[in-house]
Structures are given as structure tokens and as C-alpha cells.
Amino acid sequence: MAACGLDFGTSNTTLGHLGAAGPQLVPLEDRHVTIPSAIFFEPNREPVIGRAATDAYVQGIPGRMMRSLKSVLGSGLIEETTPVGRGRIRFRDVIGRYLAAVKARAEDAAGASFDTVVHGRPVHFVDGDAAGDRRAEETLRAIAEGIGFRHVSFQYEPIAAALDHERSVTREEIALIADIGGGTSDFSIVRLSPERHARAERADDILANDGVRIGGTDFDRVLSLGTVMPLLGLGSPMRRPELSVPNAYFHDLATWSSINRLYNARTLREIAEIFRDGARPELIARLRTVIELERGHSLAIAVEGAKIAASDGGASEIDLGWVEPGLSAAIDRAALVAHTAMLAARISERVGRCLAQAGLRAEAIDALFLTGGSTGLPHVRAGLTACLPGARVVAGDTFGSVGIGLTIEAIRRAA
Template sequence: MATLGIDFGTSNTAAGWMQRGAPVVIPLEGQNATLPTAIFLEFGSKRTLYGQAAARAMMDGEDGRFMRALKSVLGTPLARERRQFMAEKLTLIEVIARFLSEIKARAEAATGQTFDAAISGRPVRFHSVDAARDAQALVDLTQAYEMAGFGSVSFLPEPEAAALSVKGEGRILIVDIGGGTSDFTICEKSGLDTRVIASEGIRLGGTDFDKQISLSHIMPLLGLNAQIGNEFGEGSHSAPRGLYNDLASWEKITFVYGDKTVREVRRWERLARDPKVFGRLADVLEMHLGHDVAYAVEAGKITANGASEAMIDLGVVEKGLGVSLPNGDLMAQLFPAAQDIALCAEATLKAADMTPDDIDRVVFVGGSSLLGVIQQRIGLMFPNAAMETSEVFTAVVDGLAIAAGARVGA
């Protein structure tokens, strides 16, 4: 029975297996090592598209439902709500199962193997402040794997998987900042042996960083904090913040659309002191542009991280519309999140009964670990440790492949 290692991520997914004693990442989309964790249910042809094809269909304005960051709904009531998708009602667990089934099929086609079992990465904690939701998330994900056709599935915390693939010796802190969570493992490596000493995690990651930037820089252009005049009499009130929070959250965008919401926003537009901003919001909702805006924010974040300034281009909403995102603003905006992440790193040290001076190396994995504000804050905590950026996008899946191989003797 062949076992497939799957790093099912909030933003990207990868798969790997052991071949001739070495971990091999299986290309899932062309020669790409990772596949965007994105799904598009195309209404006209009733096809389901995955990865970059799903994102292209959304950006091309195809008629359908686009979903991304579905890992974030695991453990929440939203995961088990039945919703109308095309001609059937599905839960989001079933949608995730279809995505995992596609990963299985692509991996089998690429390798000629049949993968009856999976070893999946998981955050140290799906929900760091709600133990019940954290436990339910694992139940939900297990069910999704079973529905995807895997006879058995086991789980390994993602930073512990990355620890297996990191080369070298000594005491190492793995800093794994992904799309939805930040996870830490302290391990000791000696030769081929890896001993996990402590692991901790927090529900905070790249999609949360995108949300912060969107709420501070983009949503005011769509009416956040703008005043709506009372329908009768004098006075005014702010637009309800809940809609903007959902529109700025990757996993909730697809559920804000609807004729009732558009009609309500058009009413705000009529009553507003600045009708233009609510007109933009109504256009975004009417034309289903929420994910286009989110992608623009994500691109601006990435650019600003490596440059003095970036422009978040919102031309898809209104010709010539955009907002500047200086690197200094990015650093300041994300500093509170970096502080929370540093506190979790401290908790990992405490669980290991260690001090920063006990750590020889800090290894960053996960796409969001590349953010300068994160690396600087962690670097201040470990002034005597070597800072390394490992295989950022594949360290976890490499480790899962190693673990899978060890279980079947590959």
C-alpha cells in the first residue's frame, strides 16, 4: 500500500512520496511543485476547476463560484452548512474532499502508483483559542480525506514534518508561517535522527495579514467608516463593519454575494454623504470582484515586502483606482501580528525548558515567513542563532514524504 504525503495548505497544496530512499515532490500542475488551494465551480459547463485554472476562470469573469482558503473553515459551523453549488447542495467538507480527491488522482497519474493511504500535515493548532473547534477541525479534515478515497489517513504537525527534512545538526527552531497559522517546533538533529522537543502554534498567518492590509488600505475606498444618512430625519451612521470583515477574509468572500446585499448597498449609496465609495462596493458585489481585490492586496503585500513601496492596483474595480503601500506601512501594519507570533515562539521555548541561547539555528519555512517584519522580530529574539531560509514551499511536504516512507519501509 503506497502512502502519499500531502501538505494541504490554506494557500497552496503539495504532495510527495519516497522514491529510492529520497523524498520527491510530485508536480501537480505542469512542473509546479505546489498547486494553489483554489476551486472554481463553473456553472455553465458544470465543471470543477482547481489551482491556477480556477483562479484564471475567476479573473476571466466566468460564471461560477470561486473558493480559496477553505482550510480556515475547518472546525467552524460554516464547514457543515449545506449550500447550493450548481445543481447540488454540498458542505464545504465535501468541497474540500473533492479537492483532495483531485490531488490523489493527479499524484497517481504522475507516478503510476495507487495511493491508498495519506499522511497529512496539520497545524499544531487549527484554532488556538478554542479547544472544541480545534478538535472538530481534525474531525472535519479526517472526514474529507475519507470522502476523497483514502482508506486511511494519519496526521503530522507541519513544523515537525519540516524538521524531518531540514539538514544539519544541533538544536533547531522551525518557524513555519503559512497562510492560516504560525507553527513552531524545537528539535534536536544528530546524524539521521530527529528528536522533537516541543511544538506550539497560533491561528495567525498570511491570509490574516492580507485582511489587515485590506481593512486599513482598501475597504475605506469601498465605504468602510463612511457615513450613511438616516432614511428619516437627521443624523447618520457608519456602514456595518461585518460586511467589510467578510469581504476582506479570503475564506468568506464567496459568501457575501447576493441580490439582497447588493440592494442594501445601493440603498446606502443613495443615502450616503459620499455615494461614490458605496457605488464601488455595490459594483464589487454585483460583479463578484471580491477575490480580484484580495489578489491585488496579496500582490501588493509581496511587492512591498521586497521594495520601498508598492501600488495596490484596483483598476478592475474602477479605472485608475489604486492605493500606495509603502514598506514602512506594511511593517507597521503587521508589527502587532509579528509580536503575537514572537510570543508563540517564546511559548515554544518555555515548553522545551530552553532559552534563546540554547538554539543553534532558526529555520524559516512557509511563504509568509519571508516577510521582513517576521524575520526581523524573530531575529531579535535569537541574536546568537544562525538564521536560515530552507525550502520555503516544500520543506513540509518533503518531511511528510520522509514520514510516509518510514511507515512503509520505503
């Protein structure tokens, strides 16, 4: 039996263990050490996870796609059920099925059985709700125990990233760790050094922890609401004066974890009524097509791809010809920044809160360590570096730093 570190992320998951060369991540999908946090249920078959789940959905295989599973932790959705084939399954059981498959793959690749896990967790699963935060952790603990882990403990994800960064530190420094992932943005201020790295107890070295439930999927949602959903009727008027089309459908369709809630007969009946009473029925017809075809994830995947392209300085034309011939949506860097600037600003505000919690001025921070996929968004990165103009900027392994740090912690706790 062995210990592992598990980074179950909103967008991607990694699992690490003690290998021949030290802490290392285990291949979870072909040669990839990262696997998307996605699962696809095909009728009368075992579910598939990761890239294979997305491929099955894109190929049009009948079934149910779910992604951004971690987002439901701490929300009322966790105990709700979603249709799968002819039955229904709780969201917590969906997470269990996904993590059980990850665990089995990792054990097969590592040639070891894992009974001990250090689970990563955000600083706040739920903003401003301590009780909800505790429930989210306990839910994740119960899921981990349910899939075969006998010993389950947790570590904040930015602290884990700090442990990875500390391996390259040559002298004592104070670092602000920014882990901007798919679902949350988490920060820690930590005192690091080669000598401290060998210590088992590091509580005194953690000077501050803070976070906010904003991540890459929120950028996807806001970008979708600003550029794609108006083409499907968001903000369009009803025939009755001063009334607009209800916006709840569009918010669900733009939110990874809520898309499947729309796939039911009641929603289609409601949309039929809006089509009848709306002043722009041709737009509502597009919305109806997306839901009838259960293609909400196709929209989300396209928006996410356009976001990434815009982050790299390019522009994307999202082809919506499958909704209506000739229909498309354009997204470039300017549109990305315009629609998501407020999110980026809210993330940067947490740096000041973290400094205040630690009782430090910005000049005291020697290094700004960046990890998580959303640190690739230029305006997010610019906002963070502007808060700490004198700090050395260190780019960590975008998707692997937290997993390696959790593995370091798991090895330490198991010793």
C-alpha cells in the same frame, strides 16, 4: 498501493512519495510541485483547481471561485453551503473535491495508487478551543477517507519541516522550527542529529510545540482593510449622527474564505439601503459594484500581489479602474509594516511561549529553521531572529519543506 505525505495548505498544497532517489514531491500542475489551494466551479463542467482556477476567474469566465479552503476547518463555515451554479455545496465537500483532484493528479504523475497518507496539520487549527481543534482534525480525516485513503494519520507541520531540515544536519543540535504559512504560524523545538534521524520513535526529541492562527491571509486581510476597503466605504458615516456604515461587509470582502458569502440578493438589498442612508453614497456605490460583479477575489489577488511586492522592497499601485475610472490604492513597505506590525508581533510572541514550554533559554537554540511563504515578510523574519539572536538562521524550501517531511514520516510509518 503506496504511502504519501500530503501538505494541504491554506495557500498551496504539495504531495510527496518515495521515489527512485528517496522522498520527493510529485508534480501536481504541469511541472510545478506546488499547486494553489484554489478551485473554480464553472456551470455544467468539472471544477478546475490550482493556477487554472485563478486563471479562469481572472479571465471572467462565469462561475464560482474559492481559495484558502483550509481556513474553514474548525470554524462553523465547514458545514455551511455556498451557491454553485443552480445548487449549493457544503464547504467540506468543496475541500473533498479539491483534495480528490490533487490525489488523482499525484497518482497519475507517480504511477502509483495511494491508500495511506500522513496529513500535515497546524499545531492549533483553532486557538484556545481544544474541542474545536479535535473536530477540525476529525473533519479532515473523514474527508481523506472519503476520497479513498484507507489509512490516515497526522503530523504537526513544524515537526515535518524539522524532519526535512534534519537531513542536512551533521551534528546534534536543538532547532526551533518556524513554519509561517498562509493560515497559521506554527513552532516546534526539536532535538536533531544524523543518528536520531534514523529512529522510528522521536517523541522524546520533541521539546515543545505551539502555534497561533495567524498567517499570510491575515496579513492580506489587514492590509486590505487598511488601504483598499476605506475606498469602498469602510469607516464612512451614515446620515444619522454617530453611526458608521456596518463593517461586516468589508471584513468578509477582505477575507479569502468569506468573500463568496456576499454574493446573494439579500446582501445587495442591504447595500442598497446603506447607499440610500449613507453620508458618502459614492463610496458605497463602489462597494456595490464589486459585489454585483462578484470581483471580490480580484481585490484579494491584487492586495496579495502588492504585499509580495512590498515585501521585496517595492511599491505597488493597485488599479481599481474597473470599480471607478481613475481609482487606485498605493501600498509600499512602510504601509505594509504599519498595518500589519501587530500581527508580526503576535507571531514572534510564540517563540517565547515555545521556549518556556521546553524549559530553555534563547541561547540554547542552535538553529532557527524558517519555512512557509510568510517568512518572506521582512518584519516577520526580523521579529523571529530578534528572539533568538545567537541562532544560526536556516532558510528551508519555502513551500516544500513540510511536504518532504510528511513524506519522510509516511515512509517511516508504512515500513
